[in-house]
Amino acid sequence: MDEPIYSFGSDLRTKGKNVSKKIISAGLLTLALTLSACGGAGSENGAAKSDKDRSYDVSAIQKDETIAAKLPEKIKNNGKLVIGAAIDYAPAEFRADDLQTGIGYDVDLGKALGKVLGVETELSAAEFASLLPGMGTKYDLGISSFTVSQERTDAYNMIAYIKVGSSYAVQKGNPKELNPDDVCGKHIGVQTGTSQEDQLREMTKECTAAGKPEINIASYGKQTDVTTNLAGGKIDAMFADSTVADYSVAMTNGQLEVIGGIRDSAPQGIVVDKSDEQLTEAVQEAMQKLIDDGTWNKILESWGVSTEAAVTTAELNPKVD
Numbered sequence: 001m002d003e004p005i006y007s008f009g010s011d012l013r014t015k016g017k018n019v020s021k022k023i024i025s026a027g028l029l030t031l032a033l034t035l036s037a038c039g040g041a042g043s044e045n046g047a048a049k050s051d052k053d054r055s056y057d058v059s060a061i062q063k064d065e066t067i068a069a070k071l072p073e074k075i076k077n078n079g080k081l082v083i084g085a086a087i088d089y090a091p092a093e094f095r096a097d098d099l100q101t102g103i104g105y106d107v108d109l110g111k112a113l114g115k116v117l118g119v120e121t122e123l124s125a126a127e128f129a130s131l132l133p134g135m136g137t138k139y140d141l142g143i144s145s146f147t148v149s150q151e152r153t154d155a156y157n158m159i160a161y162i163k164v165g166s167s168y169a170v171q172k173g174n175p176k177e178l179n180p181d182d183v184c185g186k187h188i189g190v191q192t193g194t195s196q197e198d199q200l201r202e203m204t205k206e207c208t209a210a211g212k213p214e215i216n217i218a219s220y221g222k223q224t225d226v227t228t229n230l231a232g233g234k235i236d237a238m239f240a241d242s243t244v245a246d247y248s249v250a251m252t253n254g255q256l257e258v259i260g261g262i263r264d265s266a267p268q269g270i271v272v273d274k275s276d277e278q279l280t281e282a283v284q285e286a287m288q289k290l291i292d293d294g295t296w297n298k299i300l301e302s303w304g305v306s307t308e309a310a311v312t313t314a315e316l317n318p319k320v321d
Helices: 026-036 073-078 105-117 128-134 150-155 195-209 223-231 242-251 277-292 295-302
Strands: 080-085 120-125 156-171 187-191 216-220 237-241 256-273
Touching: 073 080, 080 105, 080 128, 105 120, 105 277, 105 295, 150 156, 156 195, 156 223, 156 242, 156 277, 187 195, 187 223, 195 216, 195 237, 216 223, 223 237, 223 242, 223 256, 237 242, 242 256, 256 277, 277 295
Parallel strands: 080 120, 187 216, 187 237
Antiparallel strands: 156 237, 156 256
16 A cells, blocks of 8 residues: 555554655644644643653663673674664654654663663664664664564564554543444544554444444544644544554643543564574563563653553563464
8 A cells, every 4th residue: 555655643564564654753843832832731831741851861770780691792792782763653763853863662762771781772763664674684673663463573583562552532521422432423533544544444334334324534644633633623533543642642731532442452572683582582671671660651651652551571472363
């Protein structure tokens, strides 16, 4: 299928395919400024928290000597982990206002892992489709919202760290009284090219087959447009990746809320070269430490993402349907 030109929130990479995506991050700043101007609860000065301010400070994380000792000698000698990512997928990994700096919860996670392992981290940005082929040669790790699939775990090691599905978001207080289990007849916004758009099309067929009114699907090229129109009351709800829905709530300064929980969630994983057992073990233990000590939850909270998305076990190559 053709990929969308703008893809803030597009979930094409959750389909287990090497699909590249592009994002104009300036749109995120525009969204924050536009919606914070509308008022509402939030920070002390009434403005929405900026993306820069959401980045988690990892400076206090201490090296774990036992875990760090398990790193391969080449990593110890280099003193650095190179992490491959396609920085085009807010709020996981995307570009700051300078359109150069990588930010997001995946980026913060990579830095936190480096702290536990006692090495520097280097974010290497590339097209999504080129990341997996570069594992073990160009990149030491891949942290870029890779959904775990059988095809991928056959070729690479994947360490689970988060589960992402789909969620509905509505205006605060749900004034349109949306029932997430029955959206027939509702006006639902969605980003063009996402799996959520496909789901809504199938759902509206089910509505009409049951004698109910069809869903009025409003498709937009950018997730920012979906979010803005929902905040403005032009649509009843939006349907998006669960992390994107959470982030939209945060970016609108609490003018929106997620209802109905996460649907059809699937784990995403940190990717390591299949043959590198030492690095896999070290990263898996470092990830589990960040889960156990609460750091991973704090990173997600910093980006407005529900901690329900966090896994409790950094499982290696989890089985999926």
